[in-house]
Amino acid sequence: MTIREFQKAIEAQYFKKDSSRGLGGTFLWFSEEIGELAEALRHGTDAEKRSEFADVLAWLSTLANMSGVDLEAAALEKYGKGCPRCLGTPCRCEEK
Ligand SMILES: [Zn+2]
Numbered sequence: 001m002t003i004r005e006f007q008k009a010i011e012a013q014y015f016k017k018d019s020s021r022g023l024g025g026t027f028l029w030f031s032e033e034i035g036e037l038a039e040a041l042r043h044g045t046d047a048e049k050r051s052e053f054a055d056v057l058a059w060l061s062t063l064a065n066m067s068g069v070d071l072e073a074a075a076l077e078k079y080g081k082g083c084p085r086c087l088g089t090p091c092r093c094e095e096k
Contacts, residue, residue, distance in 0.1 A: 003072035010061040018062045026066060030059040 001009075018026055037052040044052065064071045078084050083091035 003075065004070065006057070007061040007064060007071050010058050011065045014058075014062055015065055018066060023063070023066050026059070026062055030056070030063055033059050 021029075033052065033055045037049075037056050040048045040052040061071060064074075081087055082089040083093060086092045
């Protein structure tokens, strides 16, 4: 499954519900999922980590659907040629 196919699947499953909640409410849900991912990364089992990564990706896809953004195209546009700043793979930018 590609990123685009995943985004389409999430749209088919949740777009009606998500639209009635609105962008602001959906962003709050997304933020909550980020917190749950942080918790899983610190203390979770491997299964819990996988579950929270999936949730974050699903909610990110929902936000993209509501905003008319194609996530796969956006990711490729920015990161498809390497680091957006130095164009390196791996990145050669200095940490500041
Ligand atoms: Zn770089």
